[in-house]
Amino acid sequence: MEHIVIIGNGISGVTAARHIRKNSDKKITIISAETKHFFSRTALMYIYMGHMKYEHTKPYEDWFWEKNRIALKQGFVKTVDTDNKTLHFQEGDSVTYDKLIIATGSKPNKFGWPGQDLKGAQGLYSKQDVDNLEIYAPNNKVCKRAVIVGGGLIGIELAEMLNSRNIPVTFLVRETSFWNGVLPEGESQMINRHIKNHHIDLRLNTNLKEIVADENGNVKSIIIEETGEEIACNVVGLTAGVTPNIDFLKTSKIELGRGVLVNRFLETNIPDVYAIGDCAEQHKAIGNRRPIEAVWYTGRMMGETLAQTICGNKREYKPGHWFNSAKFLDIEYQTYGWVFGSRGKPEYEKHFHWKHEDDTKCITVAYHKDTNLFLGINTFGIRMRHETFDTWLTQKRDVAYVINHLAEANFDPELYSHYETAIQTAFNNQFQTA
Amino acid sequence: MSNKLNHSMSLAKPDALDISNKQKIALAIGVIGLFILALALLNTNFPNKALFLTLALGCISLGIIGYARGAYLNKLEGIKNDGVWFKSISSRGVWGWIVGVILTTFYIVLYFFPKYLGLATDGEANTGLISLFDPLSKLLSGRAASQWFVYGTLYTVAILAFGYKFILKYRHNRYQQVRTVSVMFFQLGFAFLIPEFMYVMNNDLPYYDLKSMWPLNYYIFDEWSVNGFLSNGTIGLALLLFGIISIFVISPILTYKYGKRWYCSWVCGCGGLAETAGDSFRQLSSKKMSAWKLERWLIHTVLVFSVVMTTAMIYTYLGYDSNDFWLTRGVFIALVIGFLTLLFTAVLYFKGKEFGKDAKYGAIGFFATIALLLILHFTGTTDNVFFIKAGTLRSTYGIYIGSIFSGVIGTGFYPILGNRSWCRFGCPMAAVLGFQQRLFSKFRITTNGGQCISCGNCSNSCEMGIDVRAYAQKGENIVRSSCVGCGICSAVCPRGVLKLENDSMQGRINPTEILLGNDVDLMDYVNKN
Numbered sequence: 016m017e018h019i020v021i022i023g024n025g026i027s028g029v030t031a032a033r034h035i036r037k038n039s040d041k042k043i044t045i046i047s048a049e050t051k052h053f054f055s056r057t058a059l060m061y062i063y064m065g066h067m068k069y070e071h072t073k074p075y076e077d078w079f080w081e082k083n084r085i086a087l088k089q090g091f092v093k094t095v096d097t098d099n100k101t102l103h104f105q106e107g108d109s110v111t112y113d114k115l116i117i118a119t120g121s122k123p124n125k126f127g128w129p130g131q132d133l134k135g136a137q138g139l140y141s142k143q144d145v146d147n148l149e150i151y152a153p154n155n156k157v158c159k160r161a162v163i164v165g166g167g168l169i170g171i172e173l174a175e176m177l178n179s180r181n182i183p184v185t186f187l188v189r190e191t192s193f194w195n196g197v198l199p200e201g202e203s204q205m206i207n208r209h210i211k212n213h214h215i216d217l218r219l220n221t222n223l224k225e226i227v228a229d230e231n232g233n234v235k236s237i238i239i240e241e242t243g244e245e246i247a248c249n250v251v252g253l254t255a256g257v258t259p260n261i262d263f264l265k266t267s268k269i270e271l272g273r274g275v276l277v278n279r280f281l282e283t284n285i286p287d288v289y290a291i292g293d294c295a296e297q298h299k300a301i302g303n304r305r306p307i308e309a310v311w312y313t314g315r316m317m318g319e320t321l322a323q324t325i326c327g328n329k330r331e332y333k334p335g336h337w338f339n340s341a342k343f344l345d346i347e348y349q350t351y352g353w354v355f356g357s358r359g360k361p362e363y364e365k366h367f368h369w370k371h372e373d374d375t376k377c378i379t380v381a382y383h384k385d386t387n388l389f390l391g392i393n394t395f396g397i398r399m400r401h402e403t404f405d406t407w408l409t410q411k412r413d414v415a416y417v418i419n420h421l422a423e424a425n426f427d428p429e430l431y432s433h434y435e436t437a438i439q440t441a442f443n444n445q446f447q448t449a
Numbered sequence: 450m451s452n453k454l455n456h457s458m459s460l461a462k463p464d465a466l467d468i469s470n471k472q473k474i475a476l477a478i479g480v481i482g483l484f485i486l487a488l489a490l491l492n493t494n495f496p497n498k499a500l501f502l503t504l505a506l507g508c509i510s511l512g513i514i515g516y517a518r519g520a521y522l523n524k525l526e527g528i529k530n531d532g533v534w535f536k537s538i539s540s541r542g543v544w545g546w547i548v549g550v551i552l553t554t555f556y557i558v559l560y561f562f563p564k565y566l567g568l569a570t571d572g573e574a575n576t577g578l579i580s581l582f583d584p585l586s587k588l589l590s591g592r593a594a595s596q597w598f599v600y601g602t603l604y605t606v607a608i609l610a611f612g613y614k615f616i617l618k619y620r621h622n623r624y625q626q627v628r629t630v631s632v633m634f635f636q637l638g639f640a641f642l643i644p645e646f647m648y649v650m651n652n653d654l655p656y657y658d659l660k661s662m663w664p665l666n667y668y669i670f671d672e673w674s675v676n677g678f679l680s681n682g683t684i685g686l687a688l689l690l691f692g693i694i695s696i697f698v699i700s701p702i703l704t705y706k707y708g709k710r711w712y713c714s715w716v717c718g719c720g721g722l723a724e725t726a727g728d729s730f731r732q733l734s735s736k737k738m739s740a741w742k743l744e745r746w747l748i749h750t751v752l753v754f755s756v757v758m759t760t761a762m763i764y765t766y767l768g769y770d771s772n773d774f775w776l777t778r779g780v781f782i783a784l785v786i787g788f789l790t791l792l793f794t795a796v797l798y799f800k801g802k803e804f805g806k807d808a809k810y811g812a813i814g815f816f817a818t819i820a821l822l823l824i825l826h827f828t829g830t831t832d833n834v835f836f837i838k839a840g841t842l843r844s845t846y847g848i849y850i851g852s853i854f855s856g857v858i859g860t861g862f863y864p865i866l867g868n869r870s871w872c873r874f875g876c877p878m879a880a881v882l883g884f885q886q887r888l889f890s891k892f893r894i895t896t897n898g899g900q901c902i903s904c905g906n907c908s909n910s911c912e913m914g915i916d917v918r919a920y921a922q923k924g925e926n927i928v929r930s931s932c933v934g935c936g937i938c939s940a941v942c943p944r945g946v947l948k949l950e951n952d953s954m955q956g957r958i959n960p961t962e963i964l965l966g967n968d969v970d971l972m973d974y975v976n977k978n
Contacts, residue, residue, distance in 0.1 A: 335967055401900055426948050
């Protein structure tokens with residue numbers, strides 16, 4: 016029986032395993048050094064905040080794996096010998112495979128800051144990161160202040176986490192406004208204000224120079240690059256993005272770029288070795304997507320696709336319309352299609368922006384300046400229906416159609432206030448005066 | 450595993466998170482109110498009962514209200530679940546067990562030893578706790594209080610005060626607010642005040658909470674109850690008819706349109722308490738597959754028991770001779786069996802395919818019921834059914850289901866089993882409504898395409914123990930008989946994935962293999978296979 020070995024038990028690897036099982040009788044083994052069972056990485060923050068316990072973050076009960084004949088092995092793969100189709104573990108043992116799927120995800124970026132490996136300096140990616148945070152920031156007596164470096168999705172999650180335990184947070188953001196490499200200005204500014212409303216000390220245009228140690232090798236303070244200001248703190252969150260977790264492959268024959276290089280079939284340069292999820296890098300970006308997509312949804316899609324290929328129905332990775340979501344403290348964010356921030360915005364893309372006076376809800380609709388083709392929407396504080404936007408993008412609707420039919424896409428709970436009329440009025444006013 | 454200590458089991462300091470001074474004051478006020486009740490229970494004879502009762506209930510309400518304001522009003526609107534699994538009370542810690550034991554004891558005394566609460570015997574005056582409530586009872590209906598009046602008053606105060614807390618907690622969510630105002634209204638009006646006023650207008654009428662329908666209200670068709678209605682002319686007859694219409698006509702229509710939530714989380718008193726006072730315990734319900742299996746056996750067994758028991762009760766006071774009254778024992782049994790058979794065949798005919806594997810279990814339930822009814826008919830004598838006294842059957846149901854299951858376990862075990870264990874495992878009314886919700890209703894929880902991140906907030910907060918995530922992460926709508934439509938899964942979802950909706954029956958149940966957002970050709974290929 017063919018043995019499929021998957022390194023990594025995150026969403027990508029587990030999705031691949033589940034779909035291979037559905038379509039075949041192959042022997043499947045999932046390897047992880049992190050945890051025995053699959054858990055939802057996106058839910059790590061809720062463990063620290065006390066909304067859930069670790070066991071609640073597991074999407075499948077523990078009996079699921081045996082019932083579906085998916086073997087779980089805990090171990091750290093040290094080297095991959097593709098000539099002999101063998102994995103060697105740090106623990107000393109080894110496993111052979113017929114087909115290998117690399118789904119090892121990411122690790123937090125560290126840009127060589129002095130002190131970045133001190134006790135109390137950490138990222139927020141793995142189960143171990145949350146366990147460490149529990150040691151270094153259990154409450155505001157042990158951790159009198161925390162500094163977060165890097166204004167992205169993980170940074171703001173970490174800020175929310177620490178805030179939930181009343182630990183004062185200083186949030187260093189390199190950019191001129193929060194996440195404005197991705198978000199248009201109006202949205203980014205709204206989130207700046209929302210962060211400050213939560214009493215988080217947001218510092219824009221600010222870089223980390225170094226992390227200072229105390230006599231025991233713990234974090235004592237940080238120094239800011241621009242001003243030289245020293246801020247006393249006990250924890251430093253390093254959340255300046257992630258990078259593929261592939262160091263163990265450096266001695267192998269598998270071709271690497273920043274990630275594991277794959278073609279559209281998610282195949283590496285070595286036959287029978289594939290890579291999916293955060294650690295995979297496309298030779299050439301697909302459409303407006305990045306070559307490395309470190310997103311939950313794309314990891315899942317690659318898993319769904321590769322399972323078909325493994326089971327004899329060879330398929331390209333051909334994702335549909337882009338979508339994503341996040342939550343910034345109390346404000347939910349969804350996006351469908353493409354809306355660019357000022358950086359990387361194509362010259363043909365124009366925006367219509369509407370913001371509610373309460374400063375917690377807004378939308379940005381992107382359209383083509385010549386054809387009025389609807390390109391995408393960012394929505395904050397208003398839930399929208401994925402299926403509706405997916406259909407409109409496929410139908411290539413124009414911007415006016417989308418604005419006039421926005422009510423069909425509303426996905427807010429029943430009895431909520433609706434804003435479609437206000438949005439339409441704003442749109443009409445803007446276009447008459449334009 | 451986590452190397453984190455379980456803070457909540459520490460006796461010296463059970464809570465990891467401190468509460469503010471304002472909350473401490475509120476807590477103290479609330480404890481003073483409870484202390485007055487405790488003194489009354491220990492037979493302290495208060496000089497001015499009306500004053501001390503007002504003081505006690507006022508302090509308890511103020512304590513809860515003050516605590517809630519301290520907890521929520523100093524923060525921005527949003528989800529307020531920080532620390533629920535750290536706090537001792539809401540994570541089966543020391544406080545959880547203490548409160549569970551106190552509540553359970555209270556229910557045991559209430560149901561089985563009301564004399565310890567001070568209930569008068571032989572026309573004497575009440576003493577103890579019950580006597581403290583005499584002034585309010587006299588004010589409302591002119592009679593002395595009973596243990597049920599005490600219970601009803603405390604129950605109503607709990608729903609109102611904790612309802613206020615819930616509204617503050619969800620002050621960004623209008624669905625939650627309106628729903629809570631609704632349960633507060635139905636408890637105060639329909640369960641508490643209207644029956645008292647009905648008693649004032651006509652004190653021969655049996656106690657009747659209009660919104661509480663059979664089979665939850667299992668005594669409505671008892672002989673004393675039916676006689677009570679029938680001996681009271683038009684109004685009595687109208688009330689009895691309303692009782693029949695509400696379960697056989699009104700409820701199916703509303704459940705078809707809105708799902709069982711119209712009752713379970715908008716109207717019902719048990720649901721009302723669970724959603725307000727019980728809100729802090731919703732995460733404690735078990736989401737395991739094994740719990741779901743137990744639930745399905747248990748709740749349907751109770752339903753069968755309830756149907757057979759009610760039939761047997763009515764059976765015993767009907768006659769044999771059609772000259773006295775057209776509805777004889779024989780006719781009645783035939784009608785019940787005919788109705789159940791019609792229902793069962795209709796379900797199999799129209800929904801047999803959706804029923805799938807469960808058809809077997811449905812058939813077991815159906816034939817068991819019919820067999821029991823036939824045994825009833827052919828072995829029943831004037832006084833005995835199933836070879837025991839009819840009254841014994843009724844009181845067995847009353848004790849084990851009505852008292853122990855719904856009260857002692859259902860509410861007493863809030864801090865251990867979660868706030869809906871009665872609704873989930875025992876309520877026959879929920880079983881009837883759930884059956885209909887699964888098969889003949891427009892209601893569903895829609896999953897928003899491919900947006901689920903499997904975080905588990907939805908499952909964690911489901912008080913009915915539904916593993917909501919299991920559906921959401923497959924892009925499948927949630928159509929489950931047990932769902933009471935509280936809407937908290939939708940509220941806590943960080944990615945806007947869940948929406949409670951009433952839409953067409955078509956495509957309501959939509960299992961998929963590949964989620965929206967992937968290759969459309971792959972979706973077509975796999976989902977059609």
